[in-house]
Amino acid sequence: MAWNVFKFCTALRGLGSVMILMVLGVVGVSYYAVVLTNYGPTLFESGGVASFTAFAVVLFHGLLAMLLWSYFSVVLTDPGGVPPNWRPVIMDEEGGEAVPLVGSEFSSPILFMQHQSTLISDPGDPRIRFCKKCNQFKPPRSHHCSVCGRCVLKMDHHCVWVVNCVGALNYKFFLLFLLYTFLETTLVTLSLLPHFIAFFNDGEIPGTPGALATTFLTFVLNLAFALSVLGFLIMHISLVMGNTTTIEAYEKKATPKWRYDLGRRKNFEQQVFGIDKRYWLIPVYSEEDLRRIPELEGLEYPTNPDLDSRL
Ligand SMILES: [Zn+2]
Ligand SMILES: [Zn+2]
Incomplete structure (x- = not known):
């Protein structure tokens, strides 16, 4: 079931920005279940000294900040249109x-x-x-x-979750969104796992019935997202390593040697993430990378001369 979350969403294409509200809704419910009803009371009772809980709360907020930053970078960044009168x-x-x-x-x-x-x-x-x-x-x-x-x-694909196309100018931000969503949903799932196990073992579960229902819903939602996003993330890691978009992956089946494959390192650095390592994990490119890597503008792509007999 979990693997079908993204297929299900192609049916929601017409919903537009409602999807943004849905993402923020999932984030809000998860925040309520994890921070306000789970870790919050523990921290409050211990006077803020429960070290593991404090670490988990800091990690949760850090990942959430990166997730939202990446998410709105994908939503708000133009994936790249063709300049007027562009000629080959x-x-x-x-x-x-x-x-x-x-x-x-x-x-x-x-x-x-x-x-x-x-x-x-x-x-x-x-x-x-x-x-x-x-x-x-x-x-x-x-x-x-x-x-x-x-x-x-x-163009990689039109993504209903970000109400935008994923293309040359926002693909890196999309990958970071996937990465931080996977890490955050995994953290939420692991945080709520003891409650979930206790629920089925008839153990002592603190909280009101409403809080319990929210915790249960959040656990199931985040587990489904973690598994779906993991599948998607693995697929995109292999696409990045071969310098292929999702659309091109279909074209590639007819072409055994892919002419844009420049080798893993170049595919990763010069086609998607930039050379400056300090910018790999944030949805921004350094000024220098934007200046020295013309591919980041999305109009020109070098081909591998060994693989392209036509050039
Ligand atoms: Zn067109
Ligand atoms: Zn589109």
Whole structure:
């Protein structure tokens, strides 16, 4: 059942920002159950010296702050749209120079093919992509999102939980949101586990029936989220290591050698998380990384020459 939480949510696509309220509701109920009815009274009775409880409370708040920071970074960051009049840059086969396509005569892919026949030997060149819905060229790795109604740079998927597309500019923030959600929901599940066990062993359980029901609900919800997010997190770790988006993972099945695979370290640092380690665990990029890594802008992606016989 737990594994179907995300599938279930694709059915909730139309709900829009109600999903944000739902996320905040789960956070609020968990806060009530863990801090106010579980750890709070223990800390109060011990005068604040119960060291394990104090540690758990600090950890809970720290993870919650990181979770909300990452979450709203994904929600509020534009995943990346195609700049107006963007044109593909094609390498001139003879001179090896980059040739940007300019001029109004290249406004349609058919005209473009005719004019550039000396540069492109294969009219079905996968490097030239055009979106009929947006009526514009598509940068490499971008895809049209039918929910957003536009092309999104390095689109991964449209996420109902964040009411936004996950793409080039907010993918790292999305991964951090997954990571902190997994850690926080696991902490909540482990914190409430003794109550859950006591409930089934008919042991002494402190609290009102309302508090008990909330504790029970919070335990089940957080366990379901922890398991779902863990599956999702494992999948995305493997995608990051191969420099693949969720959409491209389907394309890759037809292409055994993936041309954007630059090796694990480069895939991790130069395509998603940045080189500066101090910024890996926060939803921000350093100024220097933004300056030295053009891929973080989402428009250009180097290919591995060993894997791409076309280039
Ligand atoms: Zn489009
Ligand atoms: Zn979208």
